[in-house]
Amino acid sequence: MHIKIENLDFGYEPNALVLKNINLELTGPKFVSILGPNGVGKSTLIHCINKILVPTGGRVLIDGVDVSDIHIKEIAKIIGYVPYSANDTFPLSVIDTVLMGRHPHSNWKSQDSDLKIVYKALRTLGITHLSMRPLNELSAGQHQKVMLARGLVQEPKILLLDEPTANLDIRHQISVTKMLRRLSVDREILVIMISHDINIAARYADEIIILSEGGVYTSGKPSEVITADNLKEVYGVEARVVEDNGRPYVILDDALPMDGEEQMWEGN
Amino acid sequence: MRVITEETFVREYRHGNRRKLLFVALCSSVAAAMFFVSLFFGPSGIAFSECIDALVNHKITDNKLADMVVWDIRIPEACMALITGVALAAGGAVMQTVLRNPLADPYIMGVSSGASLGVSIFLAFGLCIIPGLSQNYSIVVNAFVVSLIPMGVIILASSKGKITSGKLILIGIAVMYVFSATTSLIKIISDENTLSQIYEWGVGSLSSQSWADIRIAFVITVVGVTLLLLQSRNLDGINGGPKIAKSLGINTKFVTLYSMAIVSLTTAGVVAFTGTIGFVGLVAPNIARLFVGSKSKYLIPSSAAFGAMFLIIANTIAKVVLPTGMPCGVIASLIGGPIFVIIILHQRKKSLL
Numbered sequence: 302m303h304i305k306i307e308n309l310d311f312g313y314e315p316n317a318l319v320l321k322n323i324n325l326e327l328t329g330p331k332f333v334s335i336l337g338p339n340g341v342g343k344s345t346l347i348h349c350i351n352k353i354l355v356p357t358g359g360r361v362l363i364d365g366v367d368v369s370d371i372h373i374k375e376i377a378k379i380i381g382y383v384p385y386s387a388n389d390t391f392p393l394s395v396i397d398t399v400l401m402g403r404h405p406h407s408n409w410k411s412q413d414s415d416l417k418i419v420y421k422a423l424r425t426l427g428i429t430h431l432s433m434r435p436l437n438e439l440s441a442g443q444h445q446k447v448m449l450a451r452g453l454v455q456e457p458k459i460l461l462l463d464e465p466t467a468n469l470d471i472r473h474q475i476s477v478t479k480m481l482r483r484l485s486v487d488r489e490i491l492v493i494m495i496s497h498d499i500n501i502a503a504r505y506a507d508e509i510i511i512l513s514e515g516g517v518y519t520s521g522k523p524s525e526v527i528t529a530d531n532l533k534e535v536y537g538v539e540a541r542v543v544e545d546n547g548r549p550y551v552i553l554d555d556a557l558p559m560d561g562e563e564q565m566w567e568g569n
Numbered sequence: 570m571r572v573i574t575e576e577t578f579v580r581e582y583r584h585g586n587r588r589k590l591l592f593v594a595l596c597s598s599v600a601a602a603m604f605f606v607s608l609f610f611g612p613s614g615i616a617f618s619e620c621i622d623a624l625v626n627h628k629i630t631d632n633k634l635a636d637m638v639v640w641d642i643r644i645p646e647a648c649m650a651l652i653t654g655v656a657l658a659a660g661g662a663v664m665q666t667v668l669r670n671p672l673a674d675p676y677i678m679g680v681s682s683g684a685s686l687g688v689s690i691f692l693a694f695g696l697c698i699i700p701g702l703s704q705n706y707s708i709v710v711n712a713f714v715v716s717l718i719p720m721g722v723i724i725l726a727s728s729k730g731k732i733t734s735g736k737l738i739l740i741g742i743a744v745m746y747v748f749s750a751t752t753s754l755i756k757i758i759s760d761e762n763t764l765s766q767i768y769e770w771g772v773g774s775l776s777s778q779s780w781a782d783i784r785i786a787f788v789i790t791v792v793g794v795t796l797l798l799l800q801s802r803n804l805d806g807i808n809g810g811p812k813i814a815k816s817l818g819i820n821t822k823f824v825t826l827y828s829m830a831i832v833s834l835t836t837a838g839v840v841a842f843t844g845t846i847g848f849v850g851l852v853a854p855n856i857a858r859l860f861v862g863s864k865s866k867y868l869i870p871s872s873a874a875f876g877a878m879f880l881i882i883a884n885t886i887a888k889v890v891l892p893t894g895m896p897c898g899v900i901a902s903l904i905g906g907p908i909f910v911i912i913i914l915h916q917r918k919k920s921l922l
Contacts (some may be wrong), residue, residue, distance in 0.1 A: 353815045377818030384812055390669045391808050391863035396582055401809065404802060405818045413579055420578045429573045433581060435862065455817075 302329035302458045302491045303364050304350060310358035311345055318357065319345050321515040327508075329459065329491025332482045334502035337512035338536050343495045344385070346512070347461045350493075351380040363459070377405035381457030383448050385464050392436035395447050399423065402451035415454075422450040425480065441468035449477065453484075460484070462494040466501065474498065478505045503527045503549045511535055524549055533557065589861040589871065596874035600651060603881040607647045610888040613638045645778045649786065650884045650897065651877040653775065653846060656790040656839040658853035658876020660832040662868050663797050665854050666804045667828050668734040674850040675836040678741045678829060679719035681845040682748035684837065685771055687715030688844075689755040692766050708770070709782075712841035719744040720833040724826055732822060733811075737829070773844035773898040775884055782842050793835030794873060800828055801865035808863060846898040849876050849883075852909050859912065879905065 306325040312318040319342040327333055335343050348354040350361055352368050361368045368376060381402070393401075399422060403415040423429045426446045431439065436447065445468045452460055462481070466474040478494075482505045485492040496502045502509055503523040510520040513535045519526050527549040532540045539554040573581070609620050619635040630636050660675030668677070676682075688708050690696050697707035698714045723740055756764055778786075803824040806814035814821045840846075853876035854868065861871045883901040890900070 348812070351816055353812050372818075373815060373820065374818035377816060380816070382813070382816035384810070384816075387809055387813060390671070391666060391858065393805065393808070393863055394585075396578075397805070397862075397864050398809070401805060401813075401817060404806060416579045416582060417575060420575045423578075424572075429578060432573065432578060433585060 303327070303362075304459065304491065305362040305365075306350075306359070307362065308359035309346075309349060309356050309361065311342070311349055311354060312357050315357070318515065320349070323359070323517055325510065325517060325520070327491060327493070330485050330489040331491055331507045332485040332505065333491070333493045333508045333510065334506035335493065335495045335510045335512060336497075336499060336502055336535075337518070341512045341514060343512055344463050347382075347463065347493065347495065350459075351382050351461060352376050353382070374405060377455070379458045381452040381455035381460045383452040383460070383462040383465050385467065387436075387444070387448060389437045392438075394432070395423070395428070395434055395436060395439070396432045398436055398447055399450045399454055402454035405455065418454050418456070419450070422453040425453065426450050426477075442470065442473060445469060446473075446477075456488075457490065459491045459493070462492070464495050464497060466496065466498065474501055481505075499527065499532070499551050503551065527551060586867070589867040592857070592860050593867075593870045593874045596871070596878045600654075600874065600878040600881050603878065603885055604647050604651065607650070607881055607885040607888065608639060608643045610885060611638065611643050611646075612888070613642070615639070641780075642776070645780060645783050646776050646884070647881060648783050649775045649778045649843060650881045652783070652786050652790050653839050653843055654849055654853070654877035654880035655794060655873040656786075656835050657846065657850035658857075658879075659794045659797060659869050659873040660836050661850035661876075662854035662857065662865070662872035663800075663804065663828050663832050664850075666808050666863070666865055666868070667825050668738055669808060669810075670734060670738065671855055672851070673738070674847075675832050676745075676845070676847075676850065677738065678723065678833050679744040679748055680716040680833050680836045680840060681847075682745040682752070683716035683718055684712035684840045684845065685767070686748045686752045686755075687711035687713070688770050689752045689759075689767050690715070692763050692770075693755045693759045709841040713837045716837040716840065717833055719748075720830055724830065727822070727826065732825065737825075770844045772896040773846035775843055775846075775880075775897050778842060786839050786842055789835055789838030793831050793838070794869070796831050797828060797835075798866070798869050800824060801869060804828065804865040805863075808865075844898075846880070846901065848898065848902045848905055849879055852905055853879055856909065856912060 304327045306323050309320055309323040310318050311320040323346065335346065337343050345354060349356050352373055363379065396419060399419045400411055400415065403411065403418065407415055420429065423432060426449060428443060428446050431443060436444065439447065445465060449465055452462065466477050469477060478501050481492050481494060484490065506523055508520065509523050509526050511518045511526055511531060518535050519531060527542055529540055529542050532538055532551065537557045537559040539557055541552045541554065542549045543552065609617055615635045615638050619632055620639055622630050622632060623635040623639040627636060627640060657675050664673040664675055664677055665671055688711055691707050691711045697711055699710050702710060719741065722744065723737065756767060759767065803819050806817050806819040807821055807824055811821045854872040857868060857871035857875045861867045880897065880901065883904065884897040886904065887897045887900040
């Protein structure tokens with residue numbers, strides 16, 4: 302599995318590009334984490350990879366084929382996507398929600414084989430007891446696991462995840478991230494996860510991409526890119542980075558005033 | 570915490586789905602029973618025994634009047650009640666899912682206001698889109714064609730750019746206001762006789778349908794609902810939100826516009842004959858959803874069966890309460906409204922059987 306992003310531009314308005322001239326190359330199997338402050342276009346970037354958004358300029362190649370030439374149904378067979386949140390105006394049951402992930406592979410009736418794949422995913426995430434419950438009765442963490450399960454049953458070669466651990470408690474943050482890492486090894490797939498938790502990413506990811514204002518600031522092994530200088534430059538925070546088991550560990554000290562940014566009121 | 574085995578998991582899921590089909594079967598059975606009950610009531614004052622006689626000895630009975638009343642008035646009316654219930658309720662279910670809004674109904678794209686305008690244009694000015702038809706068919710054709718204009722406008726408008734459910738709903742409402750205003754203008758300049766004709770059409774009625782009308786409405790409804798049912802997987806994807814749908818390989822824009830166009834066509838095909846019958850398209854899907862959940866594969870048939878049952882009951886009650894005949898839409902809203910509120914207020918579980 303190989304993703305190549307060439308000179309990618311994207312803007313919701315023609316004159317205001319969110320992503321400017323992105324060049325990236327990712328080869329699986331690997332567990333990649335995308336970091337970066339709010340609003341730099343992390344979600345936008347992964348939406349350009351699976352054609353949810355169409356780039357304003359440049360292109361995305363998957364195994365050498367331009368995604369704009371691949372039908373979305375074919376893309377859905379190779380790329381799984383776990384969104385940050387889901388609509389539940391009319392919630393389906395957990396099992397039906399996860400079963401949707403089989404959509405690219407199946408037809409009108411859900412076969413027993415599909416149901417077995419769904420069962421396996423729910424079992425992996427430890428939520429079989431929720432299977433018949435409607436989605437809107439779940440806690441935020443349980444909900445997120447359901448979204449993850451749907452991504453898993455899609456059996457993709459590339460799995461994109463938008464902050465999959467955002468609503469989870471610390472124990473589940475660790476177990477889910479570990480599971481994603483294991484998934485990349487066991488199924489030999491490319492897992493790309495957007496994260497806001499630098500320490501979790503640094504501890505488990507094979508590679509980290511840091512986005513800053515409109516572009517890729519740096520990318521590489523966690524130990525190469527998680528440095529005090531980079532964090533100061535990209536996030537505007539004062540931090541110490543210590544080494545723990547060969548992986549960087551970040552201790553946050555303070556938020557720095559950023560140039561040209563409206564300051565938050567911090568009290569008198 | 571209970572860990573379910575794979576076997577139990579598959580079995581429970583299949584079992585749950587069978588229970589949803591049971592709801593469809595139940596509503597259909599009640600609808601079928603009420604279909605026969607409704608044949609014994611009506612403004613013509615035919616006795617119970619005469620009805621039985623006409624039913625059993627069709628065409629060979631000596632009681633020609635009873636035979637005519639049962640076979641050419643009451644049975645067509647009952648058929649129309651079922652067809653209309655199916656078309657409007659299934660359409661409502663799909664519109665609600667596509668627009669992700671429980672307030673949506675099959676008229677949301679301006680079908681009813683368009684139909685009223687089409688009818689008003691004919692009744693006031695004698696203008697028909699296809700000239701030279703009989704009065705009845707001129708009304709049907711005008712209602713059908715004009716009611717599809719808003720959907721056409723929306724398809725054209727969305728050929729470029731993004732469409733969101735919010736935008737679609739607002740466009741539908743705006744079109745509805747423009748059409749209603751135009752209809753009001755026509756009413757102002759119309760004479761008393763025309764005015765009462767327009768009004769009567771607007772109330773909606775299942776009676777005075779010919780067998781030919783029934784056949785057309787039946788075919789349109791069967792084809793329409795089947796096409797919608799075939800989209801049920803895609804509709805579930807869209808229900809999850811546009812990003813999820815796209816990531817599952819669903820062409821959201823096409824499925825949205827296609828489904829809405831089918832609903833508008835089916836609704837127009839029925840409304841052109843019956844006039845605007847409200848309420849059932851909004852309420853039937855919402856009640857069905859409480860019992861079978863939101864999965865379209867089950868929601869569409871459940872809503873359709875419930876809608877058919879609801880309209881045939883409402884129509885029978887209308888005939889019993891006021892034997893001179895009362896518009897079934899009026900009874901549907903009068904009785905259905907309070908029942909709906911009670912169901913919503915008593916709803917403990919958040920759906921799913």
